[in-house]
Amino acid sequence: MTFCHLNLHTDRSIMRGLIKPSALVEWSKKHGVRGAAVTDYGTLAAAFELHEACKGTSVMPIYGMEINLVDDKTEKSQTSLRLILIAKNKQGFRNLITLATIGAMYFYYIPRLDITDLEDYGGDLIAISGDMQGVAADAYFRDQDNGLKNLWDIYTAIFGDDFYFEIEPALIDSQRVLNEALVKFALSVGTTNLVATGDPHYMVREDRDLHKCVMAIKNNRNPSWYYPMKGDYHVRTYDEMVDQFAELHGYDISNVPGFREALKQPDVIIDKIESFDICEGVKIPTFIK
Incomplete structure (x- = not known):
């Protein structure tokens, strides 16, 4: 089995990610x-580099962005929730560009969007509910299944069958609780729209110490004791994902309904994505005389 991570951060996620798109493509070819x-967080800065790295290979570039959602982007607030957006086609990529632009326009410590932006520009996009700071985690830990039902209704109204709950193997108890709650809820509403991701921030396991230093610098902490991420966040294979989920949950999830589909879902999602060229040539401005 192969595995494609649909939540992944390159070195364009400044002071957070370390992955080079070229290294990611080489890894994808190898496996x-x-x-x-x-x-990346709030930016498409790595898109062209990814496009160039995939050119002439069998690996399809998948363009996405992790956005920060706030209740009202016109208000100055540092409280936000995360959501992954992935372009299904060229129009979806254009929508991502628009959303990245709006996020920058309403920047307050981070690029910020609100739900009205998703309603306006959510077409041709796949949405994934994010990590422990994402929309699903917030909904569940605030109001359990009622929160998830409300979230499901809102996001399926915008994205239809292209909204997915994200499960991760982060080695913290709240992640285990959330994973099991999302699987249980999804099955209760008759869907298997669950997707597993490893949320990679660095390429290989040996890069963990370097990433630890980067995170400490970012947060003005001492790397000898500070590291907010539990477990491995390198680009893992399918077998490594299964093993870390087993470490988190205490049993093999690979044949458990819901979890089983989540592990295979990246391939299903890839089938929804068209191959397209993001390069459109030189754009000459029209000057008004």
Whole structure:
């Protein structure tokens, strides 16, 4: 089995990610993975580099972005929730560009969007509910299944069958609780729209110490004791993902309904994504006389 991570951060996620798109594509080729996805925080800065790295290979570039959602982007607030957006086609990529632009226009410590932006520009996009700071985690830990039902209704109204709950193998108890709650809820509403991701921030396990230093610098902490991320966040294979989920949950999830589909879902999602060229040539401005 192969595995494509649909939540992944390159070195364009400044002071957070370390992955080079070229290294990701080489890894994908080596392991027979059909696509290479990049979902940097609030930016599409790595898109062209990913496009160039995939050119002439069997690996399809998958363009995405992890956005920060606030209740009202016109208000100055540092409280936000995360959501992954992935372009299904060229129009979806254009929508991502628009959303990245709006996020920058309403920047307050971070690029910020609100739900009205998703309603306006959510077409041709796939949405994934994010990590422990994402929309699903917030909904569940605030109001349990009622929160998830409300979230499901809102986001399926915008994205239809292209909204997915994200489960991760982060080695913290709240992640285990959330994973099991999302699987249980999804099955209760008759869907298997669950997707597993490893949320990679660095390429190989040996890069963990370097990433630890980067995170400490970012947060003005001492790397000898500070590191907010539990477990491995390198680009893992399918077997490594299964093993870390087993470490988190205490049993093999690979044949458990819901979890089983989540592990296979990246391939299903890739089938929804078209191959397209993001390069459109030189744009000459029209000057008004």
